[in-house]
Amino acid sequence: MTSMSAIDTASLSGTAAPLVTFRGVRKSFGALEVLKGIDLTVAPGQVVALIGRSGSGKSTALRCINALEPISAGELEVCGYSLHRPGVDLRALRQEVGIVFQSYNLFPHLTVKQNVTLAPRKVRKLNRDQARELASEVLAQVGLGDRMDAYPEQLSGGQQQRVAIARSLAMRPKLMLFDEVTSALDPELTGEVLRVIGKLAAGGMTMVLVTHEMAFARQVADQVVYMHQGKVWEQGSGKMLANPQTDELRQFVGSGL
Numbered sequence: 246m247t248s249m250s251a252i253d254t255a256s257l258s259g260t261a262a263p264l265v266t267f268r269g270v271r272k273s274f275g276a277l278e279v280l281k282g283i284d285l286t287v288a289p290g291q292v293v294a295l296i297g298r299s300g301s302g303k304s305t306a307l308r309c310i311n312a313l314e315p316i317s318a319g320e321l322e323v324c325g326y327s328l329h330r331p332g333v334d335l336r337a338l339r340q341e342v343g344i345v346f347q348s349y350n351l352f353p354h355l356t357v358k359q360n361v362t363l364a365p366r367k368v369r370k371l372n373r374d375q376a377r378e379l380a381s382e383v384l385a386q387v388g389l390g391d392r393m394d395a396y397p398e399q400l401s402g403g404q405q406q407r408v409a410i411a412r413s414l415a416m417r418p419k420l421m422l423f424d425e426v427t428s429a430l431d432p433e434l435t436g437e438v439l440r441v442i443g444k445l446a447a448g449g450m451t452m453v454l455v456t457h458e459m460a461f462a463r464q465v466a467d468q469v470v471y472m473h474q475g476k477v478w479e480q481g482s483g484k485m486l487a488n489p490q491t492d493e494l495r496q497f498v499g500s501g502l
């Protein structure tokens with residue numbers, strides 16, 4: 246508890262070190278430059294929503310944060326790691342930064358509990374009882390405490406995505422990244438996943454999420470970042486969606502995406 250209140254005090258007084266800092270980050274794939282100088286800061290406890298058209302560079306920016314993509318220029322600090330420098334311990338980084346994708350990729354032959362505890366059992370050498378306790382804790386966080394022994398195929402898409410979120414939580418990340426995690430789901434299953442993410446956000450989890458759910462972005466995000474053609478085009482609180490300053494964001498919001 247003491248460390249938690251220390252973080253609160255620090256963030257209130259604005260002294261908490263950011264968990265993520267982009268400084269002039271550029272990223273190219275061959276001749277194609279997809280990030281053209283990104284500056285962005287994520288403070289502890291903040292929820293940042295990345296929005297924008299398909300191809301604007303949102304996923305690439307997100308994937309740079311846990312070094313799934315190396316950056317081409319600029320500086321990127323994540324949880325104290327300088328990703329622009331050589332020799333970063335990627336395994337250590339990825340234990341602190343969880344990522345959840347649109348496709349949940351659970352192991353079909355493993356139970357929910359086994360899926361969720363596979364990585365922590367390996368990395369943190371948990372015994373059977375500790376693994377079970379961890380599974381029950383993180384599955385409760387996603388509202389699936391009673392489905393520990395189910396197999397993925399016995400669950401709906403929304404439930405499977407919630408298991409994928411629990412699997413990420415089981416590593417006790419400091420930062421969570423979500424890339425359009427509801428895009429593959431039927432509309433009636435989207436709400437349950439967004440509610441879980443909203444609850445994590447309210448609980449103080451620091452997160453960066455790429456989403457097409459504008460109402461959700463407006464509600465949960467402390468900072469909304471509109472990306473356009475590889476740049477941060479417009480940035481502000483959720484209120485900026487109601488009052489865009491650029492033609493591009495106005496069109497994007499107006500298009501209902």
Ligand SMILES: Nc1ncnc2c1ncn2[C@@H]1O[C@H](COP(=O)(O)OP(=O)(O)O)[C@@H](O)[C@H]1O
Pocket residue numbers: 274277279297298299300301302303304305306
């Ligand atoms: N691994 C890759 N190799 C080549 N081009 C890529 C790769 N990943 C993304 N791109 C290109 O980078 C641009 C931005 O993609 P992306 O970051 O996925 O955008 P968004 O998530 O906003 O739709 C697109 O033109 C895409 O085709």
Ligand SMILES: [Mg+2]
Pocket residue numbers: 303304305455
């Ligand atoms: Mg994308």
